[in-house]
Amino acid sequence: MLTEEQPDTRADEPWHLNTALLLERLRQLTACATLPALRQAVLALKHDLAQTDHHLHAQDATEAPATCSPAHVLADLEQIVEAQTLERARYYVERLIKSMTEIRTSAINDINLNRWKEYDDILTDSLWLFDRRDNSGVHSAGYWGNFIPQIPHQMLRRYTRKGDWVLDTFAGLGTTLIEGQRLGRNTIGIELQDTVASQARALLAQEPNRHEVVSAVITGDSTQVDYQAILHHYGQASVQLVLMHPPYFDIIKFSANPRDLSNAPSVATFLAMIGQVVDNVAPVLDRGRYLVLVIGDKYAQGEWIPLGFQTMNEVLQRGFTLKSIIVKNFETTTGKRNQKELWRYRALVGGFYIFKHEYIFVFCKQ
Numbered sequence: 001m002l003t004e005e006q007p008d009t010r011a012d013e014p015w016h017l018n019t020a021l022l023l024e025r026l027r028q029l030t031a032c033a034t035l036p037a038l039r040q041a042v043l044a045l046k047h048d049l050a051q052t053d054h055h056l057h058a059q060d061a062t063e064a065p066a067t068c069s070p071a072h073v074l075a076d077l078e079q080i081v082e083a084q085t086l087e088r089a090r091y092y093v094e095r096l097i098k099s100m101t102e103i104r105t106s107a108i109n110d111i112n113l114n115r116w117k118e119y120d121d122i123l124t125d126s127l128w129l130f131d132r133r134d135n136s137g138v139h140s141a142g143y144w145g146n147f148i149p150q151i152p153h154q155m156l157r158r159y160t161r162k163g164d165w166v167l168d169t170f171a172g173l174g175t176t177l178i179e180g181q182r183l184g185r186n187t188i189g190i191e192l193q194d195t196v197a198s199q200a201r202a203l204l205a206q207e208p209n210r211h212e213v214v215s216a217v218i219t220g221d222s223t224q225v226d227y228q229a230i231l232h233h234y235g236q237a238s239v240q241l242v243l244m245h246p247p248y249f250d251i252i253k254f255s256a257n258p259r260d261l262s263n264a265p266s267v268a269t270f271l272a273m274i275g276q277v278v279d280n281v282a283p284v285l286d287r288g289r290y291l292v293l294v295i296g297d298k299y300a301q302g303e304w305i306p307l308g309f310q311t312m313n314e315v316l317q318r319g320f321t322l323k324s325i326i327v328k329n330f331e332t333t334t335g336k337r338n339q340k341e342l343w344r345y346r347a348l349v350g351g352f353y354i355f356k357h358e359y360i361f362v363f364c365k366q
Contacts, residue, residue, distance in 0.1 A: 015049070015073065016058045016065035023100060025056070029093045035086045038093075042081050046074065066100055069118045076117075108240070108289065110161050122157055128328040128360075137182075138203040140173055147245050147294055151328070151360060152176040155243060156183050159290045162211070164240040165231070167284070169222040169277055174200030176243050177215045184211035188230060188239075193255050194219045221259050223276035227284045238286050245294040246274060248358075249307055267305060275314045282318060285365050291320060296358035302350060308359040319366050326360035 025045050032038035048054045049070075058065030076096045083089035099114045111119055133141055133148040140146075152168075152175055160166060162184040168176040171189025173196065180187030181204065191197040197219045204215050214234055218225065231237060247254055247262035249270045254262045264270035278291075285291060293315060298305045316322060347354050 013070075015068045015070050017049075017068055018056055018058045019066040019100065021056055022066060023097060026093055026097050026100070029080070030090050032086075035083070035089060038086065038089050039081050042077050046077055049073070068100075072115075072117050105161075108159055108161070109157065111157075123154055126324060126326050128326055130329065137178065138207045139175065139178060140203065146172045146175050149175050149179055151245075151294060152179040152243060153183070155241065155290075155292050155362075156180060156185055159292075160185050160241050163213075165214075165236055165238070166241045166243065167227065167239045167281060168243045168245075169281055170244060170246050171200055171217055172196060172245070174204055174215075174217060177204055177217065178207050181207055181209050181211070181213060181215045184213055186214040186234070186236075187216075188214070188234075189217045190220050190222045190225055191217055192219070192221055192257060192260055223259070223273055223280055225280070227281055231284060238284050240286055240289045242281055242285050242291040243294070244277065244281075244292065246277070246311075248296050249298055249305075251296075251298050267307070267310070270307075271310055271314050274311050275318065278315055278318050278320075282320075282365065287365050289365055290323070291315065291363045291365065293361040293363070294358065295361075296355065299352065299355075302352070304352065308361070312359075312361050315361065315363050320363035321366055322361065323364050324360075324362040326362070327357050328360055329357055 025048075029038055029041050029045075032041055048056050051057075076092065076099075080089050080092045080096070083092055099112075102114055104113045105111060106113070111122070128150075130148060130150055133139075134150055134153070135141065136149075139149050156166065156176075156179055164185050166176065166180050166185050166187045168187065168189040171177065171191040174189055177187040177189050177200065179185075189200065191200060197217045200217045204217070209215065216230075216234075218230060228237075231239070247260070249264060249267060250262055252262060254260055257263065261270055261273050264273055282291075293311060295308050295311050297307045312322070312325075343354050346352075
């Protein structure tokens, strides 16, 4: 009798399996007449998969290999072994066959729902904890207030398909556009400051454009720019995702331009300007698609200003439904760097708590 052998899974090395042979072995499992016989056949399959030189592993590209995660294939096989009835075991086998032969995606992303377990890197929880920002490629942390690349990366993976069009209303150094270029999404960013826009274009020019997509940074005011004319220039009428990462009111002064949201004379004016951005961009966003707003709160004169929820309400008043509120951590900011003790002292004296989070609001256009 075969005993279970633990394959060398090497989490970062996918298996390239001979699709035809693998499917043949899986279909043989459904022909087993008893549960013990099926379990023994699964152990035999796992034994063969453990041998990387076995013919189940594709030896060349002509075999049309199926690329699989070893951990997930083994987990599916283990679920079959642990089934308590022959009927349930056969159901798990059929589900594994379907994951190898059929692709099922939704209208808003490229996630293959028949192999959903393999998307470990896509977050679905509402609390995001990141140790550090992604500084790969041309990503830069040198611009105050730019968000970490992991945020647009997650949103693009979750809410767009390859070839879709994405609009970032506050482009900064082009973090969203860099991620879009990597993932095969066409991206347009609006940036108020021409010098910052020029820097973003220079960074994008250095990032490989393997998917040959559009990555355009437009200098303009997001409350007034003609989005329809911009899209028409590229032969498009609409976008499938909008990302907004505005200034958090006056926490960081980005420029001396009075149209800069960081120079708004009051919270009320800031919120009104946010509303103007949403009013301006909403007509070019397809119905049923998503708008993502990234923003944090602030203190003023000893009072916590719930800026995040106030801006959330501005969006909700404009034909959007709220799908999720994500809380993302941050351990340090440019303004608080090397001042942890000072801020801890201020918190103890002032009776407040130090900001360690920001919000990611996910809205769907009705």
